[in-house]
Amino acid sequence: MPAALGAQAPVTYEVRFPNAVHHEAEITVTFADLPPGPLEVRMSRSSPGRYALHEFAKNVYSVSAEDGRGRALTIARPDPYGWTVAGHDGTVRFRYTLFADRADGTYSAIDLTHAHLNMPATFVWARGLEERPIRITFHPPAGSGWKAATQLVPTDDPMTFTAPNLQYFLDSPTELSAFTLREWTITSGGRTQTIRLAVHHAGTEEDVDRYTEMAQKVVAEQIAVFGEAPAFDYGTYTFIADYLPYASGDGMEHRNSTILTSSGSIAANAAGLLGTLSHEFFHAWNMERLRSRMLEPFDFERANMSDELWFGEGFTSYYDDLTIKRAGLMDLDEYARSIGAVLNAVINSPGRRYHSPVEMSRLAPFVDAAVSLDPTNRANTFLSYYTWGTAIGLGLDLTLRTRFRGITLDDYMRALWQRYGQPEIPYTIADLERALAEVTGDSAFAADFFDRYIRGRDVPDYEALLAHAGLLLRKANPGRPTLGQAQIRYDGGQAYLVSGTLVGTPLYEAGLDRGDRIISLAGRPVRSDDDVNAVLAAHAPGDVVEIRYEQRGREVTATLRLAEDPRLEVVTYERAGRPVTAEIRRFREAWLGSKAGAS
Ligand SMILES: [Zn+2]
Known part of the structure; x- marks a missing residue:
């Protein structure tokens, strides 16, 4: 091929499934018109949107390489994720087997019913060729009836697709099945x-x-x-x-x-x-185009951290239910329950003692599908940026609606879309704060909101905010005593703490931790939940009782101060027996009513 064309030679992939029943694909990648020198073939270690390291190379084997004339080439291994091929003639045909048996949004799954392919988990690529176009052909098993669903660019052949470059290719999952x-x-x-x-x-x-x-x-x-x-x-x-x-x-x-x-x-x-x-x-706007500068460009060879997942994931989570509610596909009681679960988690989480929403976002590589053998203290130190971000979105929306006439979170999202999303200019937290100042015309408000709720660990006054919508935030079990949420496993009449205890709860303060055996509570041997419930029923929050437990082979007697069950719920004023005024109805309609067809 002439040199001028050679510079643009696409990387081509051929994918076959001769052993689909045992979850294997046979993949051949042809890298042509290569510059002299070794070719560094890589398997991704990370995948956009699922922030842990996944080490996709673990499912790659039976690797071989040959040159343009079919001569076998030697493969060196610089690290666990790469294969370096030297001595080629400008072409490297790289073959491998992939094992894939998990159908989800990050990994791949191959069997006789489908090939469900997420690209970073499936395909190797080569350093230095990231801007080359890609051409891929799938060869479904004979008689499978598989079609292809993908954002890859179609060609005249229904099983051949192209991508303009590697970033787009890796972003284009492909489902082959009789869908x-x-x-x-x-x-x-x-x-x-x-x-x-x-x-x-x-x-x-x-x-x-x-x-x-x-x-x-x-x-x-x-x-x-x-x-x-x-x-x-x-x-x-x-x-x-x-x-x-x-x-x-x-x-x-x-x-x-x-x-x-x-x-x-x-x-x-x-x-x-x-x-x-x-x-x-919703991510087609908020994440895919309205995107944090810290995630651009995405690096497939390391974990990617960002400060803004409370916004990218959290505000998206706020809108996923809200737009279902606006579409008339969820009733108000259900929406109130959903808000209640979020606020209960955020307000009661010990995680807020340790980290702000920005800091929680930075933990994504450790919490988002990350698996290690050693336990973490995450039950105490982590609060999901999805959950916290949902609460922030709710808090901001209701604050805007009650404090700034005619301004809502929709206006803020539209302003961000026009400024950063539509032109695809990656944003920073400072940009998000500036946009809030502009939408409200109140930079002091924007600075205060970001200081307290984004960079800080405070929460808005949800009870007061929700009252405008005739929604009541209240204790779910007022006056009921609790030891603090802990999972107890009963085994042969013995009670073991299966989970760690949560900071600030009675069990934690009394010194109990994971693996401890509870012997007695207030003098009553603990053999089943009935024993715990009987003690709780006989006491009130604030009462001090004796607890005996065994820890690391040592018997301990301690005092435990019962707390009031802190769990929260949100209910409608209708359910709470409170009057629903015309003003409340107007507020609900403006917030939760359909917006489609109005414009
Ligand atoms: Zn998401």
Whole structure:
């Protein structure tokens, strides 16, 4: 090939599944028109959106390489994630077997029903060729009836696709299976684009029709939040759903698609599945285009840290339920329950003693699918940036609605979209704060909000804020005593603490920890939950009782001060027997009513 063309030679992938039943793919990658010198072939160590190190090279084996004439080449191993190939003639044909048996948003799964491929978990690539175009051909097993669902760029051959560069390729998960497909178009910002929903499942066509209708409503509500749909790169967005008993529950955002996996079914749990669909589609704006500078460009060879997952994940989580509520697919009691669970977790979490939302975001590489043998103290020190961020989104939305006439969190999201998301300018926390100052016209408010709730560990006064919407934040079990949440396992009449104890709870203060055996409480031997409940029923919060326990072979007698059960819930004023005024109804409609079709 002439040199001028050679510089642009695509990297080509051929994928076959001769042993799908045992979860293997045979992959051949051809790197052509290479500059002289060794070729460094790599397997990714990380994957955007799932922040731990995954070491995908662990499932790669039977590796070989040959040159353009078919001569075997020697492979050196510089580290566990790479293969260095020297002595080539400008072409390296690199072959390997991949094992893959987990269908979710990060890993891959191959069997006789599908090849569910997340690209970083599946495909090697070469350093220095990141900007080359990519061409990939899938060869499904004969008679499988597999089609392809992907954001990769189609060609005339239904099983051959291209990508403009490595970043796009690695962002383009591909499902090969006999899935059910639904399509509809959306028109916004003068563009008509196609939304596809590919569902690989064991359910019926009617299930998919019903689910498609729900998805359409949520998509419309989310477009209304931002004022326009993103301009998808090839005019199409694809939901790729695997709802199969052998899939693992997950959702993962990409630029023009998402992976949705669950072991549940549309028939049994359409509403639950819709929550993930809603979350991931919102990411098409908030994460995929409105994106933290710390995640750009994503480095596939190390863990990637950012300060803003409380926003990227947390605000997205706030909107996933909110837009389902606005779409009329969730009732107010359910929405109140959902808010209550979030606020209970945030307000009662000991994690806020240790870290701010910014610092929680930085922990993602340790908490997001990270697995090690040694225990952590995360139950005490960590509060999910999803949960905390949801609460911050709620707190900011209600604060804007009550303090600034006619301004809502939707206005803030739209301002961020126009400034950073639509033009794809990565943001910093300072940018997020500045935008809040501009939307409200009050830079002191913005600085105070970020100091207290984003860089600090404070929480807004949710009770007062929710009252505007006729929602009551209250203790779920007022006056009821508790030892503090702890998991006790009863084994042969003995009571063992299975979990660590939580900072500030009676058990923690009395010195108990994981593995301890509780002998007696207030003089009563503890052999079952009935014994614990009998002691609690006979006491009130604040009472001091004796606790005897065995720890590391030593028997300890201590005093324990019972606390009031701190758990919180949110209920509607209707349920609480409080009057629902016209003002409350107006507030609810402005906040939770449909916005689609209004513009
Ligand atoms: Zn997310």
